[in-house]
Amino acid sequence: MNSHVKYHTMAYTQTLATLLIFSLLPTFNAQGDELPKPTAIYLPILKNASTHQYYTRFDTQGVDALIDLGAESVWFDCTTYRSVVYKRVSCGSDQCKKAKDSLCIGCRWTPELECLNNTCGVYAYNPFKEYTKVQEFGEESLMVTSTDGKAIKYNHWVSKFLLSCAESTMVEGFPGDHTKGLVGLGRTQVSLHSQITSFFSLKPQFALCLPSSLSSETNPGAIIISGGPYYMPPSLEDQSYSLVRTPLTGDSNEYFIYLDDIEIDGQRVALSSSLLSGGAKISTVVPYTTLHASIYKRLIKDYVKAAALKNIKRVTNVEPFGACFDSMTVPKTITGPAVPDIDLVMPGNMVSVKMKLSGSNLMVEVKKDVICLAIIDGGAEPRTSIVLGGHQLEDRLLVFDLSTTILSFSPSLLLSNTSCSHSRVF
Numbered sequence: 382m383n384s385h386v387k388y389h390t391m392a393y394t395q396t397l398a399t400l401l402i403f404s405l406l407p408t409f410n411a412q413g414d415e416l417p418k419p420t421a422i423y424l425p426i427l428k429n430a431s432t433h434q435y436y437t438r439f440d441t442q443g444v445d446a447l448i449d450l451g452a453e454s455v456w457f458d459c460t461t462y463r464s465v466v467y468k469r470v471s472c473g474s475d476q477c478k479k480a481k482d483s484l485c486i487g488c489r490w491t492p493e494l495e496c497l498n499n500t501c502g503v504y505a506y507n508p509f510k511e512y513t514k515v516q517e518f519g520e521e522s523l524m525v526t527s528t529d530g531k532a533i534k535y536n537h538w539v540s541k542f543l544l545s546c547a548e549s550t551m552v553e554g555f556p557g558d559h560t561k562g563l564v565g566l567g568r569t570q571v572s573l574h575s576q577i578t579s580f581f582s583l584k585p586q587f588a589l590c591l592p593s594s595l596s597s598e599t600n601p602g603a604i605i606i607s608g609g610p611y612y613m614p615p616s617l618e619d620q621s622y623s624l625v626r627t628p629l630t631g632d633s634n635e636y637f638i639y640l641d642d643i644e645i646d647g648q649r650v651a652l653s654s655s656l657l658s659g660g661a662k663i664s665t666v667v668p669y670t671t672l673h674a675s676i677y678k679r680l681i682k683d684y685v686k687a688a689a690l691k692n693i694k695r696v697t698n699v700e701p702f703g704a705c706f707d708s709m710t711v712p713k714t715i716t717g718p719a720v721p722d723i724d725l726v727m728p729g730n731m732v733s734v735k736m737k738l739s740g741s742n743l744m745v746e747v748k749k750d751v752i753c754l755a756i757i758d759g760g761a762e763p764r765t766s767i768v769l770g771g772h773q774l775e776d777r778l779l780v781f782d783l784s785t786t787i788l789s790f791s792p793s794l795l796l797s798n799t800s801c802s803h804s805r806v807f
């Protein structure tokens with residue numbers, strides 16, 4: 382078979398697949414009425430329990446994609462997934478300029494059969510391998526699902542969605558066999574939420590509810606793009622009313638919050654203010670909060686003392702953790718083991734606000750009867766002194782408002798007898 386014929390056979394197979402997808406999922410309902418404009422878009426968040434990675438699922442495309450809060454853009458492994466409507470973006474075009482560090486790439490970069498010299502290239506980043514490589518930028522149609530805050534509603538196409546068509550080596554270290562891409566939720570024009578809110582003319586805002594549950598396959602967490610309400614059944618409350626606000630800071634794609642103090646059971650941990658001055662980065666790719674060595678040492682010392690006051694028995698450390706306890710000496714509560722709380726104190730509107738981390742957000746069970754404080758020593762020269770990781774953010778609603786640059790967060794949902802893990806398909 383010559384390459385010409387081979388290319389046409391491939392294109393034909395892709396056309397069939399795409400036509401099938403388009404015909405199965407109409408933009409009209411059964412009565413033939415046009416679908417109402419969505420007020421919010423829902424995507425599930427699944428957790429790989431063994432690797433502590435969070436990913437979402439685009440059902441129609443059959444692609445799982447890692448969630449990276451700070452990443453600039455979206456990319457899919459093109460050798461696995463590319464539809465017939467995929468179109469390269471040329472360098473210098475308006476679409477290309479939306480990406481921050483775009484450049485022109487030639488044939489040697491493109492993983493495709495045909496070859497164009499003036500293709501727009503954008504950096505894709507693998508956060509686990511800390512590996513960056515220029516990938517071609519293109520437009521694709523993406524199917525998303527609307528929600529009213531309670532249940533999922535309709536499927537909608539987002540046409541001309543900008544994403545990178547990446548080489549398969551980019552997904553190394555991603556969870557499972559099906560995670561073939563990455564969704565960036567950064568403060569950029571080409572991140573997932575920015576493109577979706579701009580396509581549907583929605584408020585530039587998104588909420589994350591990271592699941593802790595091992596059953597996230599059937600009861601996933603959620604990304605809710607644009608506004609609430611935010612219902613977390615079986616609780617009947619709209620969590621919008623439980624949110625407190627703190628400003629977002631930093632000038633990168635990533636999300637930082639100011640941190641005034643860290644408290645353990647209400648007692649301030651003595652830290653020099655210079656150590657806190659850089660604020661705390663929020664990350665969905667770091668599993669456990671990671672601290673500058675000087676913050677970490679002080680925190681562990683105070684934490685162990687506070688635990689002893691509660692008659693909690695310390696046991697030998699289990700790497701990489703620095704404070705482990707005999708779980709038989711810790712009573713159970715609705716928010717997990719009754720260990721000392723850690724409060725993150727941050728500026729609010731006039732008065733300061735606290736993000737309270739309790740039991741299950743603090744402890745990880747490493748073996749039978751042994752739980753450890755799920756916070757890690759980042760060494761003496763980390764890139765960022767404080768990175769809040771996934772385990773500490775689970776089962777809490779986090780709302781990132783890009784128009785006011787404010788983070789709103791709820792108390793632990795466990796206090797309302799609910800969590801981030803539940804089905805929204807009714």
Ligand SMILES: *[C@@H]1O[C@H](CO)[C@@H](O)[C@H](O)[C@H]1NC(C)=O
Nearest residue numbers: 487488489495496497498499
């Ligand atoms: C791409 O540019 C190179 C170098 O200028 C040239 O040799 C090649 O023919 C060009 N390829 C195409 C497909 O235009």
Ligand SMILES: *[C@@H]1O[C@H](CO)[C@@H](O)[C@H](O)[C@H]1NC(C)=O
Nearest residue numbers: 429430431432555556557558
């Ligand atoms: C989680 O990721 C690991 C490593 O990639 C993989 O072996 C495992 O199958 C994944 N689990 C699920 C449920 O996908």
Ligand SMILES: *[C@@H]1O[C@H](CO)[C@@H](O)[C@H](O)[C@H]1NC(C)=O
Nearest residue numbers: 616617715795796797798799
């Ligand atoms: C949660 O459940 C506990 C025990 O069933 C109950 O005592 C408590 O009032 C409930 N809290 C809320 C906020 O519903």
